[in-house]
Amino acid sequence: MDRLICGDVGFGKTEVALRAIFCVVSAGKQAMVLAPTIVLAKQHFDVISDRFSKYPSIKVGLLSRFQGKAEKEEHLNMIKKGDLDIIVGTHSLLGNRVVYNNLGLLVVDEEQRFGVKQKEKIASFKTSVDVLTLSATPIPRTLYLALTGFRDASLISTPPPERVPIKTHLSAFGKEKVIAAIRYELDRGGQVFYVLPRIKGLEEVMDFLKQSFPDVDIAIAHGKQYSKQLEETMEKFAQGEIKILICTNIVESGLDIQNANTIIIQDVQQFGLAQLYQLRGRVGRADREAYAYLLYPDKSLLSDQALERLAALEECRELGQGFQLAERDMGIRGFGTIFGEQQTGDVGNVGIDLFFEMLFESLSKVEEHRVVSVPYQSVEAELLLELPREQLLNWIFQCLAELHASLPALIKY
Known part of the structure; x- marks a missing residue:
């Protein structure tokens, strides 16, 4: 099996993967869950551990670059001996040192976040292992292979009950707009994501928000922080202790924080279409109405392609339109050379x-x-x-x- 599961953010792709994992492990084989970031890998590990806690015979392990040498060696030995049934991790799972005992299923989450070289390694598994790929917005080449029948694909188009569409506002940046949007969310007891494309501007935004909201807990999260610090920050935000999280697109994939229902994305022109769709999907995961504010510095400075991306995102406002957005992305960027390393093209x-x-x-x-x-x-x-x-x-x-x-x-x- 080599199947692409394409479904909107929060539509249940992970649930499909969990059931497939259970079937494989029950048959006596190992399952590998590959995630693009350590934050998402940790979330998958927690969800899988909790889900299979009633089955003490099923052992779940997490492998990442943040682990100590002794802990990593122990996990590698357990994988080799077959003592771990489910292995969760980032691209370190594709390393040459990881030797599987009896691998039966590979689950690739957020497929659009992996490069060609990593996908070549994934492809090497496909001759003997079933592969399940999950994505709300597959990259043009993957989407094309699915549309032409070269790759099996399933589309999840039914939204969860009581889910409402996210209200998207596309406008020029203004401090008054930002303050008003955050104050509205805080007044109704919610939390806010504030996303920037680079680490460089995070501190500046922190100073601005501290002046505007001196009594509110605000924190910064990005990929270059120490693992413990990043983990603690994300845990506090998930628990509701931190009200505003200023971050890079490290929060793009898979995070499920139901009380966060406003996201502000600054310098929106520097993000890709799939990235913006994924970021917007961080909110609106409960039955409460959610808001996404996409802010650009000056519309006259934007390229034609950037304007086309923003127009596509504004049009795809309804639930379950990730697949249609991916098609628009394929039309804008092209699907690449397919046989080479380009995943988009002329x-x-x-x-x-x-x-x-x-x-x-x-x-x-x-x-x-x-x-x-x-x-x-x-x-x-x-x-x-x-x-x-x-x-x-x-x-x-x-x-x-x-x-x-x-x-x-x-x-x-």
């Missing part, structure tokens, strides 16, 4: 439909100009060829692309 300048219309039209003319083949001696041989599916697909696309590039020289229109 096909976006031509348009996907027109590109394939041109490709198939060119291929249809090959028959008219076929060169007479040279007679050859027929030889019978029994060969067993095993190629990973992803490698085979990449090779096919490479051949098609090379053929398309050479057709103008071969065919006179």
Whole structure:
């Protein structure tokens, strides 16, 4: 199995993965859960540990770069011996030192956050291991493979009961707007995410908010903090002790904090479309109405592509539109070279439909100009060829692309 589960933020992709993990572990095999960030990996570990706490025979482990050497070695030995049934972690799980005893399932959460090199490593598992990929907004290349049938895909389109759409406001930055939005959320007993694209501006925002809200608990979170400090900050925010969290996009993936129902994203033009959709999904995870404020410095300074991204995000306001947004992203950026390392590409300048219309039209003319083949001696041989599916697909696309590039020289229109 190599299946993409595409569902909106909070629609139950993790629940599907948990049930698949239980089936695999019950059959006596190991399951690996791969997450892009340590914050999300820790959350998955807590959820899985709690969910399977009634089954003492199922052992769950967390592997990350923040662990001490002795603890990491212990976990590696347990994985090798088969003492751990479920292994949760970041890309460190793909390292050469991690040797699995009897791996049966690989779950990849937030697929759009992984690079090509990491996906090549993931692809190497696919010949012998079932792979379940989860994403609300798959990258253009993954989406294209799903749409064309080269990869199995399932779409979760039903929202949870009582879930209401997030109200999205796109406007120029203004301190008065920020203060009014935060005050409204705090007055109704909620919490606020304040997201910036870089670590550099976090302290400046902290000073501004401290002056505006001197009696409110405010904290900073970013990926370069010590693991203990980051973990404590996220725990306090989850418990409701911290009311405003100023952070980078480290909170982008999978965090489930139901009392946080306002998110303010500054310098929105520096984020990608999938990133913005994921960030917006951090709020509105309960039955309370949520608000997302997307703030840019000056609209005249934005590029055409940035304006197109923001327009797409503003249009996709309803529940369950992550898949449609991913399609828009594919149209804006192109789906890449597919067989190479580009996960997006210049096909976006031509348009996907027109590109394939041109490709198939060119291929249809090959028959008219076929060169007479040279007679050859027929030889019978029994060969067993095993190629990973992803490698085979990449090779096919490479051949098609090379053929398309050479057709103008071969065919006179």
